[in-house]
Amino acid sequence: MCGIVGYIGRKEAYPILIKGLQRLEYRGYDSAGLALISEQSQLNVYKAKGKVADLEAYCSEKDISGYVGIAHTRWATHGEPSSVNAHPHFSASGRLALIHNGIIENYQTLKDKLSKRGIAFRSATDTEVLVQLIEYIMISNNLELLEAVQVALHQVIGAYAIAILDRNHPDTIICARQSSPLVVGLGSDGSFYLASDASPIAEYTDQVVYLNDGDIAVLQEGETLHVVNIDNVTQHPKVKQIDVTLGQLEKGGYPYFMLKEIFEQPGCLRDCMRGRINADRDKITLSAVIDFREKLVSARRIIIVGCGTSWHAGLIGKQLFESLCRIPVEVEYASEFRYREPVIFPDDVVIAISQSGETADTLAAIELARKSGAFVFGICNAIGASIPRQTSTGVYIHVGPEIGVASTKAFTGQVTVLSMLALTLANERHTISEEMYKEMVVELTQIPDKMEQALKTNEQIERLAPIFTYAKNCLYLGRGYNYPVALEGALKLKEISYIHAEGYPAAEMKHGPIALIDSEMPVFVIATRDKLYEKVISNIQEVRARGGRVTALVTEGDERITQIADHVIELPDTLECFQPLMVSIPLQLLAYHIAVCKGKDVDRPRNLAKSVTVE
Ligand code: F6R
Secondary structure, three states: OOEEEEEEOOOOHHHHHHHHHHHHHHHOOOEEEEEEEOOOOOEEEEEEEOOHHHHHHHHOOOOOOOOEEEEEEEOOOOOOOOOOOOOOEEOOOOOEEEEEEEEEOOHHHHHHHHHHOOOOOOOOOOOHHHHHHHHHHHHHOOOOHHHHHHHHHHHOOEEEEEEEEEOOOOOOEEEEEEEOOOEEEEOOOOOEEEEOOOOOOOOOOOEEEEOOOOOEEEEOOOOOOEEEOOOOOEOOOOOEEOOOOHHHHOOOOOOOHHHHHHHHHHHHHHHHHOOOEOOOOOOEOOHHHHHOHHHHHOOOEEEEEEOHHHHHHHHHHHHHHHHHHOOOEEEEEHHHHOOOOOOOOOOEEEEEEEOOOOOHHHHHHHHHHHHOOOEEEEEEOOOOOHHHHHOOEEEEOOOOOOOOOOOOHHHHHHHHHHHHHHHHHHHHHOOOOHHHHHHHHHHHHHHHHHHHHHHOOHHHHHHHHHHHOOOOEEEEEEOOOHHHHHHHHHHHHHHHHOOEEEEEEHHHHHHOHHHHOOOOOEEEEEOOOOOOHHHHHHHHHHHHHOOOEEEEEEEOOOOHHHHHOOEEEEEOOOOHHHHHHHHHHHHHHHHHHHHHHOOOOOOOOOOOOOOOOOO
């Protein structure tokens, strides 16, 4: 949700900024812009509606010289996508340029105040108010930029990661964060890199500082990083090492990141289990559980919070914890939970699931749970993000950077971590037998190999995909562990192909959605061999009887469904609770190939952004 990049050092800033924007484009792609301080100390700002490539084209004949610059890729909140509303925004005098990720909630009040004092606004954004306010305070109180930023941020309500250039101080970038991520990279040559996440920084340095809420950092080439808070108290940030490799940030020969990430899943799950499941495959060790055993094992209840795909993973977690550990579980949309005045007990364990670790609603749900005294456990992918830093403990899913906007490998990574956690707690609570525990651990370690088999359905699915491009609506049906996978399959299709789709528990269909079924309606049924298999066959018959067109995902060797479905996709057998890991693969591939057939930009679906850092 908006991406920020910055550089100050001895290299030309422009190529670093453009490359950084390309890496962050998954965060927003309706417009982009950059500001550079030229060799003649001019503050040049260039902006363009559309993608980073449009900005590059716009800059092709401009003065792009300079060793200091900031850049931004936008996901619009206030004000339509346009070059005027794109960042950076100038102050009234043109001395300051500012970029911003987040939302200034009291921008209208501040704007009204400044307008009364004669300041004219050029854009419809909430961001412009920040740069105007900072300059107004600076001039009217005769303050230095840093002091003016501190005074201004005292007046601001909302979320922000900002970076500011001052024409009069061409040797400095000032940046600040509150509830929106910001990472500073420390170059070995005294340079500084700045970004919303570590991906634009990784190719230049592995030394980074993740700014904390309330931090304001002053970046000056050759100087040590100076961090203060809004009350000017010096902060002592920790330098961390990032472990992102360049290969993880490139498409690696695939046409889209999404396809690469789908195919990466077997390796990702091996990474996720590495060091956590022993070589004999009979023991799972999660350090978070060792450190907080008592809290977790004696949980009276688990509340899982998350959004979108992470919420779907939570629904699978509910079934795992309830059936294996016999702990009652509630799964909540973080966005609802935070405003619902939920009852939270001190002996509840709240599990927050998030790929990005920056989702604003999930962070707010964590805050609420913490205030209620609950123990908060994070399941996250992005290393060093806000959620792992704000939870009591947690587990990284370790699937590597997920760049495709539609989540794929993060989902299966989340389900794998939930499976390991549920098995660990079940073993500790003696709610499953030792034999069953071991059998399940062994099976979990076999999932990556079975996923490789499941990925072989790719060609079949690619051939089938054109049949579905005409569809206006699709139905996804599943039961038990596969019901959340039906929801997730429908979400994938909606996101990237813009076909309306609904996920439904198969047996609920006759309570309403069956009215929608006709020969135009593709119905995807998850019908793997499990305890509800016979029931799902009846559900397929109900669809067939109304002329519906059934594509069934079945366990390999299934002969009965082959007789009644229009198409079958065969998948390796596994335990019922791990079937979501298998079934997700063809559903992700289906969404992908349908979207590609429809000519959609799979990695940059309209209106979406990868990291939802605003409410
Ligand atoms: C769907 C998708 C979103 C995210 C949701 C939560 O493909 O990516 O639904 O799952 O925005 O994001 P995280 O997991 O980063 O909190």
